[in-house]
């Protein structure tokens with residue numbers, strides 16, 4: 268592990284390397300609305316607020332998508348974190364509304380960014396890992412399939428060189444950092460976005476940073492990992508965990524025909540057309556070590572991921588990048604969309620599935636903050 272730099276594999280893309288950067292906040296300022304966190308969620312909130320005619324300031328502690336939004340597996344999966352049959356059992360019928368809303372969000376992202384950024388290739392849910400099939404998980408796949416079919420959501424059986432499971436034709440894959448920066452670029456023309464501006468406290472009407480204070484009638488906090496640090500009042504409702512990934516040199520192109528999540532979704536990988544693989548997972552096996560806000564990869568999880576990468580590749584792999592990021596979890600996997608102070612709405616706690624849910628939550632947050640519209644039942648208020 269020591270020979271491989273701790274760097275985000277996605278950042279090797281030319282579009283990320285070409286990002287020009289945005290200036291930090293410079294002094295106190297008054298605006299209609301302030302968005303804290305410029306990942307895909309915060310950027311969706313900025314867009315929704317601008318669309319309502321408000322002046323908007325967006326702040327990020329690092330680069331745009333410095334957190335999970337630029338460091339994740341890049342899976343754009345319909346539905347909630349638990350498979351649909353489990354979500355139905357836990358949340359009731361609103362799980363189906365949620366599923367449909369995330370698919371609509373995927374259509375939006377595709378329309379906005381096009382096929383060069385969003386690869387609409389579907390996804391595979393594999394029972395077990397290649398070479399280590401899991402009959403109990405295969406039985407769960409059958410229940411998953413039945414729930415999807417019952418609600419008219421696309422699903423097929425998968426049986427191939429990787430093993431057996433389900434193929435979900437609606438899903439897609441992205442380089443998450445490219446996605447976020449592509450969303451941010453046009454927003455720099457219509458909102459004041461600032462990088463390298465950590466927010467130190469948020470309360471009604473006021474957002475403090477070391478570079479100045481933003482006074483705003485509406486504040487949307489769109490930080491997933493570390494949400495309970497930015498808003499300590501949410502401790503106990505969300506809990507931050509480290510999630511880890513690695514990237515490899517190219518292996519046989521087409522080995523993974525689309526993003527694959529396996530072993531109950533705990534391990535996952537996507538392969539780019541040039542053969543490079545981006546592999547994550549293992550959190551469940553080291554769960555106590557992974558709670559908290561550290562983002563340095565650990566030797567134990569990375570060693571585990573080396574093995575997963577080789578199993579998924581079907582051949583030995585050479586690792587080129589290792590990294591980690593923070594994501595927040597909730598007890599029942601329902602994300603938060605909640606007013607924490609008058610005019611201050613927090614979203615987050617996507618339980619490892621925020622790529623499509625985040626923007627849906629962002630728009631619900633704006634509707635709550637501006638119109639008092641209660642968030643849909645699939646969010647925890």
Ligand SMILES: Cc1cc2nc3c(=O)[nH]c(=O)nc-3n(C[C@H](O)[C@H](O)[C@H](O)COP(=O)(O)OP(=O)(O)OC[C@H]3O[C@@H](n4cnc5c(N)ncnc54)[C@H](O)[C@@H]3O)c2cc1C
Nearest residue numbers: 304306307308328333334335336339340342466620621622
């Ligand atoms: C390794 C990994 C793999 C994952 N894989 C997937 C996947 O394949 N598909 C999927 O749907 N989800 C996945 N997730 C979850 C998903 O990445 C997140 O839920 C989602 O990206 C959250 O995005 P966000 O914009 O809401 O928040 P984040 O990206 O968590 O945070 C937004 C921004 O807030 C900033 N910030 C934090 N604190 C402050 C502060 N005090 N002041 C100012 N700014 C601050 C950060 O710098 C960051 O840029 C994964 C997560 C990880 C970590």
